[in-house]
Amino acid sequence: MSKLMVTRRRFLGLSAAGASSLVLAGCDQFDFLGDRENQVRGVLSKANDLTYHVQRALVGQQALAREYSESEIRQGQRPNGSRDPDTAEYLALKANDFADYRLKITGLVENPASYSLAELRNMPERTQITRHDCVEGWSCIAKWTGTQLGPLLDAAKVKANARFIVFHCYDDMGSLFSGPELYYESCDLVDGHHPQTILAYGLNGQTLPVANGAPVRVRIERALGYKQPKYVHTIELVDGFSQFGKGKGGYWEDHGYDWYGGI
Numbered sequence: 001m002s003k004l005m006v007t008r009r010r011f012l013g014l015s016a017a018g019a020s021s022l023v024l025a026g027c028d029q030f031d032f033l034g035d036r037e038n039q040v041r042g043v044l045s046k047a048n049d050l051t052y053h054v055q056r057a058l059v060g061q062q063a064l065a066r067e068y069s070e071s072e073i074r075q076g077q078r079p080n081g082s083r084d085p086d087t088a089e090y091l092a093l094k095a096n097d098f099a100d101y102r103l104k105i106t107g108l109v110e111n112p113a114s115y116s117l118a119e120l121r122n123m124p125e126r127t128q129i130t131r132h133d134c135v136e137g138w139s140c141i142a143k144w145t146g147t148q149l150g151p152l153l154d155a156a157k158v159k160a161n162a163r164f165i166v167f168h169c170y171d172d173m174g175s176l177f178s179g180p181e182l183y184y185e186s187c188d189l190v191d192g193h194h195p196q197t198i199l200a201y202g203l204n205g206q207t208l209p210v211a212n213g214a215p216v217r218v219r220i221e222r223a224l225g226y227k228q229p230k231y232v233h234t235i236e237l238v239d240g241f242s243q244f245g246k247g248k249g250g251y252w253e254d255h256g257y258d259w260y261g262g263i
């Protein structure tokens, strides 16, 4: 029994180190993650599952991601992925400077809610300077301003059977070939209530630009770039992911990335 535990611990240590050095090493090492046939990907997913449980147990559920000072912001937040969504719904909202935007909270909640941008901006505000790490091998330090998700979840009264939070986005990542694939992401309730999990409407002291997810994008600071959904319109409390996309909990997860994506 104890021998097994030691072996398992050693494996955990090694896999956590392996995963983070891959993140630091940059883009080349990560390119294969998109390849479904690659053997290494299964191993990495397993390491990631273990990292998730180990982080939750050892790091503490609400440990903060590192925050930086103004002087460490060296450049603008580099836009990546969708930069200018062209779905009809999004274009209509953008044409009116998002005056008609509503953020909905739905699913397994007692009190479904819907908020305008003005209402979100009037809520208590949190500003944090954090580092965004994209698996493509680049990082940016940026200042994000928004309102915490936790109090909104409390106001919505999350039901006891809810386990995850799904973020639905306006942008379509699909092609003629694949058909529509709307971007979506998810996290657990611990990350949903984390003090640095915010619905961001400001970036580096300005209104959040379209390229970075206007009018509202979520920041989940202990996770990789693809776990930071832009153009969010609905926050849905769920007990599983099977009814969304290919069932893996996010657009990039459906294409082979790991669900937890912790850093």
Ligand SMILES: Nc1nc2c(c(=O)[nH]1)N[C@H]1C(S)=C(S)[C@@H](COP(=O)(O)O)O[C@H]1N2
Pocket: 077, 078, 079, 080, 081, 082, 133, 134, 135, 169, 170, 171, 183, 211, 212, 213, 225, 226, 227, 228, 229, 230, 231
């Ligand atoms: N809706 C949506 N959210 C998204 C993406 C996207 O294409 N669409 N790309 C993700 C990826 S891979 C990264 S690295 C970040 C990029 O955020 P930025 O454009 O503000 O740098 O957004 C993430 N969230």
Ligand SMILES: [Mo]
Pocket: 080, 133, 134, 135, 136, 225, 226
């Ligand atoms: Mo990314």
